[in-house]
Amino acid sequence: MIDPFHLEAYGETTVNYNRDIEIFPVLNTMFEQILGESPYKSPTDMGVNMAGNCIVDDEAVCAAANQEIIRRYYAALCNQTKGVGSAGEAYKIRLLMKQSRLKTSDRAVIAPALKRAEETGAPAAAIELADGRIITGKTTNLLGACAAMLLNALKALANIPKEVDLLEAAVIEPIQELKVSSFGSVNPRLHTDEILIALSMSAVTNPTAKIAMEQLPKLRNTDAHATVILSETDTRILKKIGILLTTEPTYENARLYRK
Secondary structure (H helix, E strand, O other): OEOHHHHHHHOOOOEOOHHHHHHHHHHHHHHHHHHOOOOOOOHHHHOOOOHHHHOOOHHHHHHHHHHHHHHHHHHHHHHHHHOOOOHHHHHHHHHHHHHOOOOHHHOOOHHHHHHHHHHHOOOEEEEEOOOOOEEEEEOOOOEOHHHHHHHHHHHHHOOOOOOOOOOOHHHHHHHHHHHHHHOOOOOOOEOHHHHHHHHHHHOOOOHHHHHHHOOHHHHOOOEEEEOOOOOHHHHHHHHHHOOEEEEOOOOOOOOOOOO
């Protein structure tokens, strides 16, 4: 809230916590009774927050904060779709976005992901690398969109040509057979954890796969967007890698629970 006491005392507009502002008259009276006069004219005078002194690039901080607002907006929409969040949460963040003049299009990975999904007629994903390149992934018979995106991003970072397959179908298909026949999964496509395990095993004998695996740390703090709500497995793995993920607030199909 705007600190009205600071505005009155100094003619300067500052922001403070609503509870601090509400309780200040009581605290001020206590100081007057104990000391004879209060050493503070406003709650802002009492502030000891030094975080602002750590900001050396305000433009970078503002840009990061804006991206966090958009990420939280998508998280709120997805929670609402999942039934674990309220419409009010998303509404409040939408108001904040409006005040900050933010649009979902300000998140660079959203448009490429949606475009890829429209082109293929299936779920897609996009990731923005540290150098600004945006890499997409599409759903195939072998891979989910995020698994494909992950492999494509690793190839891009390692300067491996797009036409080079890091994993041959002969490596992926036995894993699919195990999932469907032994584990009873209805989704034969590989998740991100399964594709990374397969890639790490291939890296033992395949130098190209080894080079790709070595790029994994470079994905930390990159932004990604998927056009459908992901499985808990994919969400967890991408978070462990350090990828800042958002998803559209919709499921791939009517099944809420998939194996």
